[in-house]
Amino acid sequence: MLSTSSLKSSISYTLARMVLVSSCLFGVVVSLIFLIFNFYKMENTFRDIQTEIVDISRGSASYAAWTLDRQFADQVAGSVMSHPYVDYFELKDEVGNVLARRQSSTVNSSYLSGWVAHQFDHSKLLVNETLSMPFEDDPRVGVLIVRLSANTAAQEIISSSLSIMLFGILQSFVIACIFLWISIKKITRPIRMYANFIDHVDPNNPASVRLGPKPYQRNNEIGRVIHKTNALLDELSKAQQKLKHFACTDTLTLLPNRNAIVSALDDEIINAESNLHLVGVLFLDLDRFKNINDSLGHDFGDKLLIEVAERLSGCLDRHSYIGRLGGDEFLIVLGGIRQKSEINAKLQLIENTFKKEFYVSGRLLNTGCSIGVSVFPQDGHDSSVLMRCADLAMYETKSSPFFWRFYSTEMTDMIDAKMKTESALHAALANNNFILYYQPKMTALTDKVIGCEALIRWKKGPDAISAADFIDIAEESGMIVELGYWVIEEACQQLSKWQIANVAIPISINVSAKQLQEVNFVQRSADIFEKYHIKPCLIEYEITETVMMDNLDGMILVLTQLRDLGIKISIDDFGTGYSSLAYLTRLPVDALKLDREFVSGAQQSKTVIKMILSMAQSLNLVTVAEGVETQEQQEWLIDHRCDYLQGYFFSKPVCVEEFEKRFLKAAPNNITYLHRMKN
Ligand code: C2E
Ligand code: CA
Ligand code: CA
Secondary structure, eight states, X not given: XXXXXXXXXXXXXXXXXXXXXXXXXXXXXXXXXXXXXXXHHHHHHHHHHHXXXXXXXXXXXXXXXXXXXXXXXXXXXXXXXXXXXXXXXXXXXXXXXXXXXXXXXXXXXXXXXXXXXXXXXXXXXXXXXEEEOTTSSSOEEEEEEEEEOHHHHHHHHHHHHHHHHHHHHHHHHHXXXXXXXXXXXXXXXXXXXXXXXXXXXXXXXXXXXXXXOOGGGTTSHHHHHHHHHHHXXXXXXXXXXXXXXXXXXXXXXXXXXXXXXXXXXXXXXXXXXXXXXXEEEEEEEETTHHHHHHHHOHHHHHHHHHHHHHHHHHTOOTXXXXXXXXXXXXXEEEEEEOSHHHHHHHHHHHXXXXXXXXXXXXXXXXXXXXXXXXXXXXXXXXXXXXXXXXXXXXXXXXXXXXXXXXXXXXXXXHHXXXXXXXXXXXXXXXXXXXXXXXXXXXXXXXXXXEEEEEEEEEEETTEEEEGGGTHHHHHHHTTHHHHHHHHHXXXXXXXXXXXXXXXXXXXXXXXXXXXXXXXXXXXXHHHXXXXXXXXXXXXXXXXXXXXXXXXXXXXXXXXXXXXXXXXXXXXXXXXXXXXXXXXXXXXXXXXXXXXXXXXXXXXXXXXXHHHHHHHHHHTTOEEEEOOOOSHHHHHHXXXXXXXXXXXXXXXXXXXXXXXXXXXXXXXXXXXXXXXXXXX
């Protein structure tokens, strides 16, 4: 049922009111027309009434006039005056004497009827009839005067017009009511039902409700609106489904994306809670993917990711899910697990698939991955905690020789410690708590200082903490970039001081992978050399072998730019990586630094050193052996023609004052270091 207020605001009510008002107006207009029509018709009626009265009364009036019978004349007057339209009667004899005269009393008429009566042509109301007797010589016997009442006629017309008008209004009212009823039933109610239906449409699932048109509506406008709305909701639903699919899918690998896999993990946790199962959460990250991307291009990287996704999907059963978190990170959720050994079995399966080479764009590629594993419920009760634990474990796997590692609470402690060190390092840089130590490099044969390596130390109270204890953390956090510029600047400042003192001793500076990846690294290096007016040939950058091999083409470009500045490049920790001779010939470098491990190593290492030394000689590269601790080592290296030596046997890294005191007096003031260049 409609309430009064909603009825009044309904379309049906408005329509019904319009019908009522317009038909009332129409009724008034029709009544006016009728009034005018009747007015003109009335004049004819007057003539007919006059003829009728004269016809009826002529005989008796003539007789009364001929006999001069006043009594009879009075009777005639009475009968004529009884006619409703007659308001005046007069009968005269032939000489003009009045035999009878009557006038009806004037009726009180309304303004309207008075006005209408006034409009009549009054001459037409009066009958002046000469009376005669047929048998007389002179037939004229008298005159009959009868006047019709204009007021009566006017009232007659008005009352009939009024009744037409009233009837019209009544009829309009009834029609309006019927119209209202029908239109409420056929228009307002369906529209309200339609509005209710729209209210109940579930925005998340628009096609879940349908509106069926009544049979009579099927072909009308409302039926069409309903039909179109249903079609629209279907379309909307389809579009929403597509959107949902896109929102949950990783467009590259078509695996579930981060949101979708996290919600799968949430579901699996709920399942496992009620079934008392375990859930294995595997955080997987490809090894050296960035290098693959950089060296072989993003298209290649994308194809590799697709291939990896396919292989990983092949390792899963119906209780396990995989999703891509972004970049080269995947998350695998192992559900329905009863024992931890089942997780191990799955991990073994994944490891085996990675042992096979990947075939991408016609290229065979060996790609490893590191997996961190956390387990519900022992490591956490919600997805975010479990993912964080698995991520930490993955992080630890990266720096371990293993393919996977399970999360342990010690990992969190280690990360906490790392994070503390990281912020302490930032503070140390801001408070100028770093210092450079210098370790001399000696000529193998003459035992003279030929250069030095700058090694950073962290001043903590009276201690100088070794680089080995914090450089990895600085590297991981990216702080090494900032710290690296500090080292270059500090070393250059030292060089300029020595230059002023007319001492030209080269400094080797360790440069890390992150520094080399800096877009402006070459330019900023050049700016620093210029700022301190130092000769770039007095600078050597030491870059570890593994860094060089990671992205060979990119590295060749940067190293060429650096050498164009005039500085020297050496490969640090040489022998620990797997550089082939082919790589080495392509790299624009000046020197090789034999890793400490070989120098102090057993007979097998000696064979490696011999090979490296002869290879360097054939490539015309300078060789430096680091970590020389004994005279025996020194002699052996001299015997095998290593150019320069560095190690505790000569000196530990020392502060600049001690270095100057101990070594600079003996330092050359012309540069002889690195004289043997590549041809
Ligand atoms: P590295 O470049 O291989 O530097 C040589 C390391 O071996 C130094 O450790 C040095 O003190 C140590 N060493 C030198 N001779 C001997 C020896 O005869 N026996 C033994 N057992 N050790 C010797 P340090 O200063 O702790 O540096 C460790 C590593 O940290 C360096 O290895 C280098 O890779 C890195 N590092 C040091 N300073 C910097 C720096 O300013 N920037 C960057 N990026 N890395 C640096
Ligand atoms: Ca070094
Ligand atoms: Ca080294």
